[in-house]
Amino acid sequence: MSFVSSARATALHPEFRRGARDMLALSFGIAAWGLVTGVAMVKSGLAPPLAALMSLLVFAGSAQLAAMPLITSDAPIWVVWATATCVNLRFVIFSAMWRPYFARFPRWKRCLFGYVSGDLNYVMFMKRFPEPTPAPEHEPYFWGGVATNWSAWQGSSLAGIALANVVPVAWGLGFAGVLALLGITCSLLQDRATWLAGGTAAAAAVAAYALPLKLNILLAIAVAVAVGLGVEAAEQARRRARERAAEARR
Template identity: 60%
Template sequence: MFLKRIYREHPEYRLGLQHQATVAMGIAAWGLMTGVAMVKSGLSPLEASLMTLLVYAGSAQLAAIPLLGAGAPIWVILATAFCVNLRFIVFSVHLRPHMMHLPRWERLVTGYLTGDLTYVYFARRYPHAPQNEAQQVAQHAYLAGNCAINYGAWMVSSLLGVALANVIPTAWGLGFAGILALLGVGCSLVTSRLRAVSAGVAASAAVVAYALPLKLNILVAIASAVAICLVLEATGKTGPHEEARHV
């Protein structure tokens, strides 16, 4: 995607690079911590490296790591990763009008490379689908620039974390740093009343169900937040088109 010359030579590509570069240090810190956490949890450097290259989903990796270390059943690990990544279904629905003219292989690559912050930046700059070929190229060039920085920062830092895992002391508190990174990303996405309610419900449910084994409180939190949001949307309590204004 970001290797295509038509995108790299477009002015929007450079703008995408600039915008995503503002959060590159945060992404790198998160990636470094995730790389260290994978090895500290018992994965070999090869396994951790393959997980980084193939999965490329920080929150899902962080959710799966303690379950792998605890020897949880595979269905629990897969269900947890699936639930953590449910937000990408919403991203895909919103991006569909922007991407359906692309060949399938390019849509698949774009889906793999698009992360939380690349989606946020793209949705802010291009809230509407392209109307002509020039707009299509501009939009994809901007997204390619976003993804290039995001992918590079994550991969380099995560693989560096894997390489340095046995050198970096656990006492540095990298796990807590990861929690702070996730909170920062989460708080930046709370841009409406409905999202604030869902965040509050998920946090409360996770704390209430903390005693459940195998980190199942995560599943309870996600299910509770989704359920309450569906009820609020069905009853019209969130206000008309509120979510659409904040996408």
């Protein structure tokens, strides 16, 4: 099957429409976040063409927002790269969780999955398919969600870039962006590990606020990852212990 016919079959699949529909309710928060990010990039001094290129190539709002203050404050490039990398470390976990579903695809397609994937795509996909067994419905649903998520983000981000010089600072878009991020973050708090990691990250970021070059963000991320991995490892150990105990009783 050619690439065009395969893409057409995916777009016509019922799960594609379902994925797009599931993401639609979340697209307004994504659009608000994208608009704020587009405005923030230009207000920070980035030329509109470069801001548009960054939006299209990076496609990672949290990393963009974290990197821009560092760039404008002439932070060392290693701090910029380290911050952006740490902010996006969660996608390493996402990719590990997605592996049972998409490992059968060729590498170029998996790289494409990685570029277009987002936090809420991951959340909605795992809600729809909690069992990690390969099935033909996975890819259409994934691309349906991506179609809504990517369009909402890029459309609003490019609009923010284009309108940045006519949007008054008094509108308080920065606060609107914080609210959008807060809503998206809360939607990701699904279990004890994520709640503990999120709470610990918030506490660490506030406690280390006085650090220069926004290094409190790096510290908060490192602490959150450590707590999340520690809780997950402890829960897996308890689960294995319960399984061994159940086998011993048999």
